Amino acid sequence: MQTIVKRIVIPHNKRIIVISDIHGHYYHLKNLLAKINFTEDDILFILGDIIEKGPLSLKTLHYVMYLCDNYIVYPLIGNVDAARLLLIDNNSTEDCNELFVYMKSMKKKWGSCLFEEMCSELEIGVNKPEDIDNAKKQMKIKFRNEFDFLYNLPTIIETQNYIFVHGGIPSSDINSFISTDPFQYLKIDAFMERNIQFNKYVVVGHWPVSLYNDRIACSNPIIDKKRKIISIDGGCGLKRDGQLNALVISAADSENITYQYYDDFPVAIAQSSQEESVDSISIRYTDNEIRMLEEGDEFSLVEHKSSGYCLWMHNDYIYSFDENTRCDDYTDYRISVNIGDKLSIVRKTSRGYLVKKNGVTGWYSGMISQ
Structure with missing residues (x-):
């Protein structure tokens, strides 16, 4: 070849x-x-x-x-x-x-x-x-x-x-x-x-x-x-x-x-607005070592090793639950949303929705209609 x-x-x-x-x-x-x-x-x-x-x-x-x-x-x-x-x-x-x-x-x-x-x-x-x-x-x-x-x-x-x-x-x-x-x-x-x-x-x-x-x-x-x-x-x-x-x-x-x-995610309409988060992280597989701080039923508190940044992470993204582990690509970014925005629903959780808006992934805690 x-x-x-x-x-x-x-x-x-x-x-x-x-x-x-x-x-x-x-x-x-x-x-x-x-x-x-x-x-x-x-x-x-x-x-x-x-x-x-x-x-x-x-x-x-x-x-x-x-x-x-x-x-x-x-x-x-x-x-x-x-x-x-x-x-x-x-x-x-x-x-x-x-x-x-x-x-x-x-x-x-x-x-x-x-x-x-x-x-x-x-x-x-x-x-x-x-x-x-x-x-x-x-x-x-x-x-x-x-x-x-x-x-x-x-x-x-x-x-x-x-x-x-x-x-x-x-x-x-x-x-x-x-x-x-x-x-x-x-x-x-x-x-x-x-x-x-x-x-x-x-x-x-x-x-x-x-x-x-x-x-x-x-x-x-x-x-x-x-x-x-x-x-x-x-x-x-x-x-x-x-x-x-x-x-x-x-x-x-x-x-x-x-x-x-x-993408093939279901689309919903935002019924309430929220402001963008000031601080956030996007963990990528090229730098995905984390330290388990507090294990929860759905979300766990972890520390991103290289940055020292702490965040609550959905358990489904964590590869193992020991002291030293890795995770899938993940973000805690809180996305800016206005009433009436179209949101693609990536995941529904007890703490809100992981969504995409215009190609950007983030969390939304408001109400939606589908």
């Missing part, structure tokens, strides 16, 4: 849509495209991680292939897509064992994976590692078009004003990346924290944008016009409050950049 660079010229009368990190969430993708009124007059870029970590990888892949056949769509490969291809393609006993373990873990955590869905469609049972080799042979015949589609996805696409890539790039010297190892551009964590800038916009996914803020959890795209970097991964499926983002670039002005998003 080598880096493939593709260069295209975008007509000036075309609206550009950019989506990334769908992760097998077929209905999120379909509903988001409907929300932004995607048509044959638009150009759609999909920045990889089409499959895995979601419920409908194969159906999502087929839908993306359908879009490519019927619209102007440029999909790219993501690190998860590439890693799954390599795992399926390799036939050693060790690789078969690894795929078997992977399949079981994905079923437990996400409900399914591409390999299992292909086996199901072929009516092949995989009950032990020894079953993997035969399953691979059959699916490579049955799903040849799907595998060819994924293998031929480019790593980087460059246009007049934009560079699209899943993880990021170390410089603007695109030619030097050709035929190199693609994973160095597919898996760049926290790309926006690198001291780098470009002469045209570099649009990336891979790293959920909520991980960039240690006070407020926000899943909306981050647009840095000075350094010309845009990060759009809304944490679809990976984060409990995640969303699928669509970057929308105006046909008339390449600097006119907006966004829309889709």
Whole structure:
């Protein structure tokens, strides 16, 4: 597997849509495209991680292939897509064992994976590692078009004003990346924290944008016009409050950049107002060590180790209840709400609601109507 660079010229009368990190969430993708009124007059870029970590990888892949056949769509490969291809393609006993373990873990955590869905469609049972080799042979015949589609996805696409890539790039010297190892551009964590800038916009996914803020959890795209970097991964499926983002670039002005998003949380109307909290924290998995101070039935008092910040945390987000433990991504931010605001309900608790408002996650203690 080598880096493939593709260069295209975008007509000036075309609206550009950019989506990334769908992760097998077929209905999120379909509903988001409907929300932004995607048509044959638009150009759609999909920045990889089409499959895995979601419920409908194969159906999502087929839908993306359908879009490519019927619209102007440029999909790219993501690190998860590439890693799954390599795992399926390799036939050693060790690789078969690894795929078997992977399949079981994905079923437990996400409900399914591409390999299992292909086996199901072929009516092949995989009950032990020894079953993997035969399953691979059959699916490579049955799903040849799907595998060819994924293998031929480019790593980087460059246009007049934009560079699209899943993880990021170390410089603007695109030619030097050709035929190199693609994973160095597919898996760049926290790309926006690198001291780098470009002469045209570099649009990336891979790293959920909520991980960039240690006070407020926000899943909306981050647009840095000075350094010309845009990060759009809304944490679809990976984060409990995640969303699928669509970057929308105006046909008339390449600097006119907006966004829309889709999530499937139920929506309610706020019946009372509340002010934003002065102090808050957004704990992310990159720094999630906590100390248990007081265990409760629903919420427990914990201390975030690195900051010393103390907060009440819902027990469902705590991995274990000993003195030293870790937690899932979590915030105690009290969101600003006006009467009549639309709120997406992430979780209902005895202490109020964990909600999203315009892509921002926070707590609301008022009344709602649905």
